[in-house]
Amino acid sequence: MKETASFCKSYLLWFFSLSAILYAYSVGFYNGNNSCSGAEAIVNEVVTKAVKADPSIAAALLRMVYHDCFVRGCDASILLDPSLSNPEPEKNALINLSIRGYEVIDTAKAALERLCPGIVSCADIIALAARDAVGLSGGMAFDMPTGRLDGMISSVQDVSDNLPGTTLSAKEMTQQFAQHGLTQDEMVTLAGAHTIGQAHCDQFTNRLYNFPGSPTGIDPTFHPTYAQHLKSICAVETDSDILVPLDPLSPNVFDNNYFMNGVLGMVLFSSDISLFYDVQTQAMSHLNAQHEELWETKFAKALVHLASLQLIEPGEPGEIRTNCRSRNHEL
Known part of the structure; x- marks a missing residue:
């Protein structure tokens, strides 16, 4: 038994030492x-x-x-x-x-x-x-x-404590991102990913129907014409089947339209529009709307930072899966 334990310990030390040599995170x-x-x-x-x-x-x-x-x-x-x-x-x-x-x-x-x-x-x-x-x-x-x-x-x-939802304020999102080591500017920059993609109606109809304090029931930060357009698509407050593009102008193009749309009140989520009204994030959002190349450069850097969070270090439990859907030797 002792010989077996000694062999296993030696093997693990060799394996983790090999991992340290082989797995050096780099371009x-x-x-x-x-x-x-x-x-x-x-x-x-x-x-x-x-x-x-x-x-x-x-x-x-x-x-x-x-x-x-x-x-x-x-x-x-x-x-x-x-x-x-x-x-x-x-x-x-x-x-x-x-x-x-x-x-x-x-x-x-x-x-x-x-x-x-x-x-x-x-x-x-x-x-x-x-x-x-x-x-x-x-x-x-x-x-x-x-x-x-x-x-x-x-x-x-x-999952629930780590992934911020689409109804958070700019302050709450700043705190969430900070917990993961990302700055407020990185948070605003990465929000621009919403320049592509789609959302289900029930993710934003809280801003179209029965919005608190609004005589029309519509969030007053919405562009009025855009809000009416969305209501014509999302006719039922709880509809979860219909998809709406996040960017109505160029939904499949990675550009800074998210920020230009936000300045006009043409973004879908409460978390999105908050970036254009909060005193701490408003200037950043407007800057990204004005300077597309600057935003894209910042986005690339922020995404690389995001994709490097809490990497498994050599010597910690980790592997190279053969099948991405299951751990090697899964029970």
Whole structure:
């Protein structure tokens, strides 16, 4: 028994030491000695096909990296399916039920496993897919560091306290982002991701019907013509089936229209419009509306920061999953 325990301890020390050598988070990590120099190209090819088939998937992939990294860090815990040993993973949380794009990650992972099995983590695929989603939608190209490990834990109980909803104030969102080490300016900058994507009517009809203190029932910060347009689409306050583009002008183009729309009162969520009225975030939001290239540069930097939250360090429990939906040797 002692010999077996000694062997296991020695093996673990060797394994974690090897992990420390192999997994050094950096740009171009899979190039050179890591035996998968085509990794980023494969992810890009898969995401390109997906976005061409359905432009809205770009926004879904951006949302995925945010929902993954804000809960236990960027460890692909959002991807784990329910299992006998873990019947309630993160993806079962109510706020995560609308997450899309899992099949894009699966396709990229399968292609990578054929090329270089056991090398590319699912967490890196999520991050690279989010970066490519920006570029393929017309946004700025930028580098995304790689070398993440996949996590071993995924629990629905970790989700609610870490993912801010769409009804928070600018102050509350600032506090939420600060808990994850992101600045207020990064929070405002990343909110611009809502320049692409869609929302269900019931996510914003609280601003169209029976808004507190409004004689018309409409949030007075809404552009009146836009509000009437939305009411013609979302005729029932509780309708959850109809989808509305977040940006009515260029819904699939990654540009700074989110901020220009916000100045005019043409954003959907309470959390969005609050950025244009709060004294601490108003100037930042207006600056992003006026200077698109500046915002895109800041967005790339902020997304890289977001995608580096709480990475699993060598020596901590982590792995390279063979299947992104289950841990290796899952029960």
